[in-house]
Amino acid sequence: MFLFLSKLLPLFIYPLGLACLFLGLTLLTLWKRPHIAALSAIAALVVLLLGSNGWVAAQLVRSLEWQYVPTTLPNAEAIVVLGGGIKPQIAPRPWVDVAEAGDRVLYGAQLYQQGKAPLVVLSGGRIEWKGGGSASESEDMAKLAEVLGVPKTAIAQDPTSLNTYQNAVNVKQILQQRGINRVLLVTSAMHMPRSMGIFQKQGIEAIAAPTDFSITAQELEEYQATLQGFLLNLLPDAEKLQQTSRAMKEYVGILVYRLKGWM
Incomplete structure (x- = not known):
């Protein structure tokens, strides 16, 4: 039940869900309380405009992503790759698909090829009611890792974890x-601050190796240096709305995990 509620309830505080709540209030109060209806409609518009604004999205995302800026990584005893970026092999997909966060597997395999560690631990199960396939995500990640040159003997799997806390417990x-x-x-x-807090809470000596960056320094400079970038960032954009929602998801997750004592 906690898993389901953790996916459901935050939807109503992300920009799209919150705007829908305000619009619902607008419809309920439109005839008898037009002033309240007008205010809730304005609130819905403000939420959507702010949430889809490039400047808002960039600052929220950067506040998370740039906490662990990549440096020269030392060698370690293992490379732990967290799931979340692989789509299962379900028709009409001919094989497993890589989503945006699938960079995690690619980077993990690259670190192995660089000799950073002799073992790759792949962690991730699948939620049945959320597009889960017959194989766990860790199994699909292993298929990709092997194609990328990581031998099966150098791979360990955690196929049952369904959230970041379970990732850390099972990997430990x-x-x-x-x-x-x-x-x-x-x-x-973007997921690294929460992940590091949880793994360190478990007593694991984790060294951050982030990937899948949404915001780069060059993009921020272009936003400020060009008129085109400035104007585009003022206009509503569905991709920016998604970035804002992802950042808010992480902040909600950090809050909940701290309240539960997991961080």
Whole structure:
């Protein structure tokens, strides 16, 4: 039930869900309380305009992604790759598909090829009511990792975790069985602050190896340096709305996980 509610309830505070709530209030009060209806309609518009604004999205995303700016990574005992970017092989897909966060597997395989660690731990199950396939996400990640040159003997899997807390708990068991504690933690840059907090809470010596950055320094400079970039960032944009929602999801997750004592 916690898993379901953790996916459902935050939807109503993200920009799109919150705007829908305001619009619903507008319809309920339109005839008898037109002033309230007008205010709720204005509130819905403001929420959507702010949420889809390029400047708002960029600052929210940067506040998370740039907490762990990539540096020269040291060697470790294992590379831990968190799931969240792989779509299962379900018709008409001919094979597993890589979503935007699928950079995690690509980067994890690259780190292995660079000799950063002799073991790659892939962590991720699948939620049945959320597009889950017959195979766990860790299994699909393993298929990709093998294609990218990581031998099957160098891969360990956690196929049952359904959130970041379970990622850390299950991975810790795998590491303890192998006498490992120092790892490179690979996940999306926006997801890294929450992930690092949880893994460190579990006593794992995790070194951040972020990937899948949404905002770059060059993009921010272009927004400020060109009139075109400035104007485009003032206009509503569905991609920016998604970025704002993703950033808010992480902040909600950080709050909830801290309240539960997981961070």
